[in-house]
Amino acid sequence: MSSSDRLLKGIGVSPGIAMGPTMTVRWALPEVPHRVVSRTQVEKEIRRLRAAIKDVKKQLAEFRVRAVDRAGVDEARIFDAQALMLEDKEFIGGIEELIRENHLTAEKAFEFKTLEVRDLWTGAGNPLLKERLADLTGVAIRVIQHLMHKGTGADIWETLSEPSILVARELSPGLTVQLDRDMIVGLISEEGTRTSHAAILAHSIGIPAIFGLRGAVARIRSGTKVILDGTRGTVLVDPTPDEVAEAERRDTRRREFATRLEEAVTQPSVTVDGVRIALRGNVDLPEEVAPAKAHGAEGVGLLRTEFLITGHSELPDEEAQTNYFRHVGEAFPGQPVVIRTYDLGGDKFPAPFRGPPEANPFLGWRAIRVCLDEPEMFRTQIRAVLRAAVTANLHLMIPLVTRLDEVERTREMMHEEAARLERQGVPAAKTVPLGVMVETPAAAVMADRLVEISDFLSVGTNDLTQYTLVVDRGNARLADRFTPHDPSVLRLLKLVAEASRAANKPASVCGEMASEPLSAFLLLGLGYETLSVAPPALPLIKWLIRQVTTAQARAAADAALAARSAELALDILRFALTEAVDETLLDPDARLPAGRRSGSLKL
Numbered sequence: 001m002s003s004s005d006r007l008l009k010g011i012g013v014s015p016g017i018a019m020g021p022t023m024t025v026r027w028a029l030p031e032v033p034h035r036v037v038s039r040t041q042v043e044k045e046i047r048r049l050r051a052a053i054k055d056v057k058k059q060l061a062e063f064r065v066r067a068v069d070r071a072g073v074d075e076a077r078i079f080d081a082q083a084l085m086l087e088d089k090e091f092i093g094g095i096e097e098l099i100r101e102n103h104l105t106a107e108k109a110f111e112f113k114t115l116e117v118r119d120l121w122t123g124a125g126n127p128l129l130k131e132r133l134a135d136l137t138g139v140a141i142r143v144i145q146h147l148m149h150k151g152t153g154a155d156i157w158e159t160l161s162e163p164s165i166l167v168a169r170e171l172s173p174g175l176t177v178q179l180d181r182d183m184i185v186g187l188i189s190e191e192g193t194r195t196s197h198a199a200i201l202a203h204s205i206g207i208p209a210i211f212g213l214r215g216a217v218a219r220i221r222s223g224t225k226v227i228l229d230g231t232r233g234t235v236l237v238d239p240t241p242d243e244v245a246e247a248e249r250r251d252t253r254r255r256e257f258a259t260r261l262e263e264a265v266t267q268p269s270v271t272v273d274g275v276r277i278a279l280r281g282n283v284d285l286p287e288e289v290a291p292a293k294a295h296g297a298e299g300v301g302l303l304r305t306e307f308l309i310t311g312h313s314e315l316p317d318e319e320a321q322t323n324y325f326r327h328v329g330e331a332f333p334g335q336p337v338v339i340r341t342y343d344l345g346g347d348k349f350p351a352p353f354r355g356p357p358e359a360n361p362f363l364g365w366r367a368i369r370v371c372l373d374e375p376e377m378f379r380t381q382i383r384a385v386l387r388a389a390v391t392a393n394l395h396l397m398i399p400l401v402t403r404l405d406e407v408e409r410t411r412e413m414m415h416e417e418a419a420r421l422e423r424q425g426v427p428a429a430k431t432v433p434l435g436v437m438v439e440t441p442a443a444a445v446m447a448d449r450l451v452e453i454s455d456f457l458s459v460g461t462n463d464l465t466q467y468t469l470v471v472d473r474g475n476a477r478l479a480d481r482f483t484p485h486d487p488s489v490l491r492l493l494k495l496v497a498e499a500s501r502a503a504n505k506p507a508s509v510c511g512e513m514a515s516e517p518l519s520a521f522l523l524l525g526l527g528y529e530t531l532s533v534a535p536p537a538l539p540l541i542k543w544l545i546r547q548v549t550t551a552q553a554r555a556a557a558d559a560a561l562a563a564r565s566a567e568l569a570l571d572i573l574r575f576a577l578t579e580a581v582d583e584t585l586l587d588p589d590a591r592l593p594a595g596r597r598s599g600s601l602k603l
Contacts, residue, residue: 006236006237006238006239007234007235007236007237008213008216008219008220008234008235008236008237009213009233009234009235010188010210010211010212010213010214010216010233010234010235011192011193011194011210011211011212011213011233011479012209012210012229012230012231012232012233012234013192013193013194013196013199013202013203013209013210013211013230014187014199014202014203014206014207014208014209014230015208015230015231016206016207016208016230016231016251016254017208017227017228017229017230017231017247017250017251017254018165018185018186018207018208018227018228018230019185019225019226019227019228019239019244019247019248020162020163020164020165020185020186020225020226021162021164021165021223021224021225021226022164022165022166022167022188022220022221022222022223022224022225022226023160023164023165023166023167023222023223024167024168024217024220024221024222025166025167025168026168026169026217028137028141028169028170029111029114029115029137029140029141029144030141030144030145030148030150032105032107032108032111032144032148033108034108035104035105035108036102036103036104036105037103037104037105038103039103041103042099042100042103045099045104045105045106045109046096046099046100046106048106048147049092049095049096049099049106049109049110049147052106052143052146052147053086053092053143055146056086056139056142056143056146057083057086057087059142060079060082060083060086060139061079061083063079064076064079064080067079081132081135082135082138082139085135085136085139086139086143091113091117094113094116095109095110095113096109098112098113105147106147107143107144107147107148110140110143110144110147111140111144114136114137114140117136118133118136118137121133121136134170134171134172134191134192134196134198135172137170137172138172141172160183163182163183163184163185164183164184164185165184165185165186165187165188165226165228166179166184166186166187166188167188167189167216167217167220167222168187168188168189168190168216168217169189169190169191169216169217170189170190170191170192171187171189171191171192171198171202171211172198176198176202176205176207179205179207181205181206181207184207185207185208186207186208186209186228186230187202187207187208187209187210187211188209188210188211188213188216188220188228188235189209189210189211189212189213189216190212190213190214190215190216190217191211191212192211192212193211193212193475193479194211196211198211199211208228208229208230208231209228209230210228210230210233210234210235212477212479213235214477216235219237220235220237224237224238225237225238225239226238226239227239227243227244227247229247231254260543261539261540261543262539264296264539264542264543264546265294265295265296265538265539265542266296267542267546269296269298269542269545269546270545270546271524271545271546271548271549271550271553272546272547272548272549273549273550273551275529275550276529277524277529277530277531277545278298278299278508278529278530278531279296279297279298279531279532279533279538279541279542279545280297280298280299280300280301280302280335280336280338280508280510280530280531280532280533281295281297281299281300281301281532281533281534281535281538282300282301282302282304282510282515282532282533282534282535283300283302283303283304283328283535284304284307285307286324286327286328288535289327289328289331291535291536292535292538293331293332294535295535295536295538295539296538296539296542297332297533297535297538298332298335299332299335299336299337299338299393300328300332300336300337300338300532301336301338301458301508301510301530301531301532301533302338302340302397302458302510302532303325303328303337303338303339303340304340304343305321305339305340305341305342305343305381306342306343306344308320308321308324309342309344315377315380317380318380318383318384318387321380321381321384321385321388322383322384322387322388323388325337325339325384325385325388325389325392325394326387326388326391326392328392329388329389329391329392329393329394330391330392332392332393333392334393335393336393336394336395336433337392337393337394337395338394338395338396338397338435338458338510338532339385339394339395339396339397340397340398340399340437341367341368341371341378341381341382341396341397341398341399341410342367342370342371342377342378342381343366343367343399343400344366344367344370344371345364345365345366345367345369345370362466362472366400367398367399367400368398368399368400368401368406368410369400371398371410372406372409372410375413378413379413379416379417382396382410382413382414382417383417383420383421383428385432386414386417386418386421386428386429386430386431386432387421387426387427387428387429389428389429389432390427390428390429394429394432395432395433395434395435395455395456396410396414396432396433396434396435397434397435397436397437397456397458398410398434398435398436398437399437399439399460400437400439400440400463401436401437401438401440401443401450402440402442402443403442404446404449404450404453407434407436407450407453407454408453410434411434411453414431414432414434415431418430418431433455433456434454434455435454435455435456435457435458436450436451436454436456436457436458437458437459437460437510438450438457438458438459438460438464438496439459439460439461439462439463439464439467439511440463440464440467441464441467441468441492444459444464444492444493444495444496445492445495447495447496447499447500448499448502448503450499451499451500451503451505452503454505455505456500456505456506456507456508457496457499457500457505457506457507457508458507458508458509458510458532459493459496459507459508459509459510459511460510460511461484461489461493461509461511461512461513461514461519462511462512463511464484464489464492464493464511465482465483465484465486465489465511466482468486468488468489468492469481469482469483469486469488469489483566484511484512484513484519485519485522485560485566485569485570485573486565486566486569487561487563487564487565487566487569490522490526490560490561490569491561493509493523493526494526494527494561497526497527497528498527501527506529506530507527507528507530508528508530508531508532509523509528509530509531509532510531510532512534514531514532514533514541515533515534515537515541516537517540517541517544517577517581518570518573518574518577520533520541520544520545521544521548521553521556521573521576521577521581522553522556522557522560522573524545524548524550524553524557525550525552525553525554525555525556525557525558525560526557544581547581548577552576555576556572556573556576556577559572559576560572560573
């Protein structure tokens, strides 16, 4: 069998190389016999159900503690969501009703209700519900196994005699966080994408992982020797001694390269021909402020604000938001902090702010549309930004803009709230720079008009790619079609950069592209001089900037723009960077250098 036949391709969700035999885990709902109980036994089954739920909730609490230690506070919140499933009165009430009305055993009733909800979520077409399917399945497996007095699955690798790579149809966060890192060195899953909960945990814990590898369980027999490359998203089955040696050399080079990246943190972000590139950090949560500073971020190019609402039972007040924005702004004295207004809707409708069900939530009521339709919530956030801007260099950015009047109405609100604060005698800025997040084809095509009425533009490449190519970025089946290097996306990126340059106003990129070496090189060539990057990737992108000239980047970008396909554009960029950048990093799936596994880069 040739090496091409042995090379399987999935989605690299956690970087690094792992080698060893595979172990197949069938993490699925167990076979539950159909059995009914007598009327006199119904209440006993209810008590069994409630006892099992109580015990599993205790397990989840233990997983949460372990996740905080291994992955971080934010990742640990995944288990809060799972625990809430076992507190859902409608879900648990439905199971108890099945027991009372149909005299089913507790395990059969739980299985029945789980399958019913799973079918409902699968058919809903809501990406958030699709992501939560693994959580639902994981919780159901634990409860049913408990009721049937079976093992929890936590001991399945205790019989291993050597470090192995786990292969499964689907991985739950609970299973992932339990892994013995000495014995499980890599993960392969048929289901899941980079944004699935298990992938987030694998990435944070530092286990090389590939998801979305269809047919993995059938194609990779248990015990098969493989080389897993979580950076490239590939699995090489039955490697030869030469292939093993090459993989070891590649991993060593990556680790050595990570040491060089640490040195780049304190160096200026300047190209070989002297062009200054501003490198800022993307910040989702308060805990990410310190890593952004530690990795040399020159301010924050994207401060997400949804965490202030999600997971809470009520909306945050003005004081809480003011304090948070002031905290982040003062962490970067004199440097800009770009606050994105609430990007609610789609997959991010929090408990206190439920919208009606939508057939296409990502094309529906979300982002700036929600904010303008709920002005009191929006005005509170604007007031908080103005108050915090007294002591910090804060900017405001609007997501998912498709119309000029969305910018104009936001600016009017800002002026009105500034005047109100002044009348009230509250210290506040009279205004802050107002920018547009370009993440729709409409905004890119209208960039020349949008830049006239805004102070800056910032491209969100994830959504721009999704909406331009009509590809759900969370769909593993379409993963090979989701590429920001498609000629159509590149043309839109060029339009935005040219419109900003013509208006003499700044344009940046804050999407995932800016955190990838090939893409960052391309963006320099397209004319972007500000990039906002995931904090762990800052050293890599700074190192890259210091190796190239803008002339090299422009020539590569011009050639990529003329390419007929994303594949050809990527080949052009790889060729252009071959002399400057370590070849192992020139992969579009590589979001972070593999050296992170050795502790050189931490989340």
